Amino acid sequence: xxxxxxxxxxxxxxxxxxxxxxxxxxxxxxxxxxxxxxxxxxxxxxxxxxxxxxxxxxxxxxxxxxxxxxxxxxxxxxxxxxxxxxxxxxxxxxxxxxxxxxxxxxxxxxxxxxxxxxxxxxxxxxxxxxxxxxxxxxxxxxxxxxxxxxxxxxxxxxxxxxxxxxxxxxxxxxxxxxxxxxxxxxxxxxxxxxxxxxxxxxxxxxxxxxxxxxxxxxxxxxxxxxxxxxxxxxxxxxxxxxxxxxxxxxxxxxxxxxxxxxxxxxxxxxxxxxxxxxxxxxxxxxxxxxxxxxxxxxxxxxxxxxxxxxxxxxxxxxxxxxxxxxxxxxxxxxxxxxxxxxxxxxxxxxxxxxxxxxxxxxxxxxxxxxxxxxxxxxxxxxxxxxxxxx
Amino acid sequence: xxxxxxxxxxxxxxxxxxxxxxxxxxxxxxxxxxxxxxxxxxxxxxxxxxxxxxxxxxxxxxxxxxxxxxxxxxxxxxxxxxxxxxxxxxxxxxxxxxxxxxxxxxxxxxxxxxxxxxxxxxxxxxxxxxxxxxxxxxxxxxxxxxxxxxxxxxxxxxxxxxxxxxxxxxxxxxxxxxxxxxxxxxxxxxxxxxxxxxxxxxxxxxxxxxxxxxxxxxxxxxxxxxxxxxxxxxxxxxxxxxxxxxxxxxxxxxxxxx
Numbered sequence: 001x002x003x004x005x006x007x008x009x010x011x012x013x014x015x016x017x018x019x020x021x022x023x024x025x026x027x028x029x030x031x032x033x034x035x036x037x038x039x040x041x042x043x044x045x046x047x048x049x050x051x052x053x054x055x056x057x058x059x060x061x062x063x064x065x066x067x068x069x070x071x072x073x074x075x076x077x078x079x080x081x082x083x084x085x086x087x088x089x090x091x092x093x094x095x096x097x098x099x100x101x102x103x104x105x106x107x108x109x110x111x112x113x114x115x116x117x118x119x120x121x122x123x124x125x126x127x128x129x130x131x132x133x134x135x136x137x138x139x140x141x142x143x144x145x146x147x148x149x150x151x152x153x154x155x156x157x158x159x160x161x162x163x164x165x166x167x168x169x170x171x172x173x174x175x176x177x178x179x180x181x182x183x184x185x186x187x188x189x190x191x192x193x194x195x196x197x198x199x200x201x202x203x204x205x206x207x208x209x210x211x212x213x214x215x216x217x218x219x220x221x222x223x224x225x226x227x228x229x230x231x232x233x234x235x236x237x238x239x240x241x242x243x244x245x246x247x248x249x250x251x252x253x254x255x256x257x258x259x260x261x262x263x264x265x266x267x268x269x270x271x272x273x274x275x276x277x278x279x280x281x282x283x284x285x286x287x288x289x290x291x292x293x294x295x296x297x298x299x300x301x302x303x304x305x306x307x308x309x310x311x312x313x314x315x316x317x318x319x320x321x322x323x324x325x326x327x328x329x330x331x332x333x334x335x336x337x338x339x340x341x342x343x344x345x346x347x348x349x350x351x352x353x354x355x356x357x358x359x360x361x362x363x364x365x366x367x368x369x370x371x372x373x374x375x376x377x378x379x380x381x382x383x384x385x386x387x388x389x390x
Numbered sequence: 391x392x393x394x395x396x397x398x399x400x401x402x403x404x405x406x407x408x409x410x411x412x413x414x415x416x417x418x419x420x421x422x423x424x425x426x427x428x429x430x431x432x433x434x435x436x437x438x439x440x441x442x443x444x445x446x447x448x449x450x451x452x453x454x455x456x457x458x459x460x461x462x463x464x465x466x467x468x469x470x471x472x473x474x475x476x477x478x479x480x481x482x483x484x485x486x487x488x489x490x491x492x493x494x495x496x497x498x499x500x501x502x503x504x505x506x507x508x509x510x511x512x513x514x515x516x517x518x519x520x521x522x523x524x525x526x527x528x529x530x531x532x533x534x535x536x537x538x539x540x541x542x543x544x545x546x547x548x549x550x551x552x553x554x555x556x557x558x559x560x561x562x563x564x565x566x567x568x569x570x571x572x573x574x575x576x577x578x579x580x581x582x583x584x585x586x587x588x589x590x591x592x593x594x595x596x597x598x599x600x601x602x603x604x605x606x607x608x609x610x611x612x613x614x615x616x617x618x619x620x621x622x623x624x625x626x627x628x629x630x631x632x633x634x635x636x637x638x639x640x641x642x643x644x645x646x647x648x
Binding site: 002003006007010013014017018209210211213214215216217218219220221385386389 | 401449452453454455456474475477478480482484486488489490491492493497501502504505506507533546549550
């Protein structure tokens with residue numbers, strides 16, 4: 001045990017003086033969520049406000065006067081163009097949209113028939129269609145009210161169903177389902193990324209620099225040295241994961257317009273139960289990552305070679321984590337045995353408060369088995385003379 | 391004491407390696423049936439051209455590699471069956487100064503002392519002695535990455551000698567060093583001899599061998615082709631330079647003596 005602790009202490013001192021580890025294991029995970037949530041949402045709000053405030057240039061063809069007079073309340077600038085010029089102007093971005101009414105639009109309306117209206121726009125001009133169609137809907141509503149008055153029909157008569165939505169899912173479950181898929185995707189990914197830099201530094205780095213040779217002349221077993229290194233790698237991965245979670249909570253605190261109940265659920269996430277259940281899965285997962293990466297990078301003679309081994313592995317981590325984001329993919333006795341996907345789905349269920357304990361226990365157990373297998377694989381590789389020496 | 395008896399080391403080759411080396415056999419012998427012994431209080435030099443098998447042999451003595459056949463004993467312990475005991479007895483130093491760039495000399499030496507299971511007092515005393523002798527105190531707080539090659543080699547020496555080993559293995563310890571640092575290593579080897587340690591070292595520099603060695607062995611293409619005392623080797627030279635004699639022996643122009 002003393003040897004393992006000695007190795008861990010030394011490796012921690014060494015890797016936390018390495019800027020790459022600090023960036024990949026602390027800085028990026030800590031900033032990922034705040035940048036993603038706060039940064040992106042603030043940028044979105046800003047851009048959306050800019051778009052909303054922008055005066056849209058539109059053209060009318062044979063539009064009824066009643067529409068023109070009330071259209072847009074000053075947020076639109078009207079241009080006088082014919083149909084072909086209007087289309088050209090939309091294509092070269094000098095016009096945002098064009099509303100072309102049919103030549104007998106007024107008669108159609110008077111005869112209680114649908115009036116023809118063509119809206120011209122470019123789908124790449126994202127807000128133009130939404131803003132114009134909103135105005136058109138208001139106009140349609142006015143026409144509908146006029147018709148119902150004319151026909152002496154009450155609004156209730158054309159509403160056969162009076163639907164009241166009653167969502168009985170508690171806010172925790174609703175939010176759990178909404179963010180539960182994304183959250184594990186992030187911390188699984190950062191757990192893996194957190195393991196990559198120390199794994200290459202502590203295994204390939206030691207081999208590349210030749211320090212492994214002198215390390216193998218000390219009276220400590222290779223198993224203990226490797227175990228010390230693997231525990232260090234796993235601890236960095238685990239820290240990266242937990243820092244991601246903390247970053248998310250900190251980020252949400254600064255995010256504007258977050259509903260109170262949502263914030264409450266997020267704050268509750270940091271309760272002892274959730275954290276313990278998460279750590280119980282993340283510990284074997286990070287050991288599994290550490291073992292797999294160690295077994296892989298010990299084959300490499302240089303950092304570059306190690307990276308070429310690790311890169312394809314990233315996809316093997318991302319794909320199952322992403323599967324959990326697909327609606328309909330849920331935790332069952334089949335998905336329980338799929339590594340990474342099982343953690344992502346279980347996290348979703350833990351957040352929602354609907355986790356099945358036998359399934360959760362099976363996941364933890366399967367992850368422990370995988371971690372042991374990965375450890376054995378790396379020990380096997382580490383025991384080979386040709387693998388360890390450059 | 392080091393006893394090397396009929397030791398061989400073979401490597402199996404894959405197809406790519408067979409092609410590269412233009413060899414049809416699926417194994418290659420890096421060391422072939424080598425026997426010699428190094429006695430305490432004497433300096434034993436292992437000479438040979440590049441790729442002769444010197445490093446492989448030293449790595450086998452240091453328990454880093456396992457012999458394919460034969461037997462190596464260090465201070466009476468077999469390097470395979472009692473590798474842990476052997477490692478406690480040896481200090482291993484290579485010419486390529488391999489240290490952890492982000493650690494300080496003190497941290498590196500402490501790391502190895504902990505791995506050797508040294509007690510705190512014993513460590514502090516030994517560290518003080520070595521650091522003073524090697525002049526490491528002048529750059530104690532600098533990280534290895536900031537040190538010169540010579541300074542790094544001094545730290546390497548302190549690292550490999552911290553547990554006061556009975557047997558010291560030097561693999562080209564002065565390669566790439568300036569004259570002053572090389573001289574301090576030569577002095578250290580002399581001190582080891584005085585302290586009654588068994589010293590084995592490989593080198594290309596005949597002047598160093600002449601200065602330090604009591605016994606020497608020459609290895610070529612994995613086989614031992616000369617093994618005798620340094621005095622006998624000087625006699626062999628009979629007026630010729632030691633380098634020329636070494637070249638003649640390797641080129642099979644002089645009688646080989648095992």
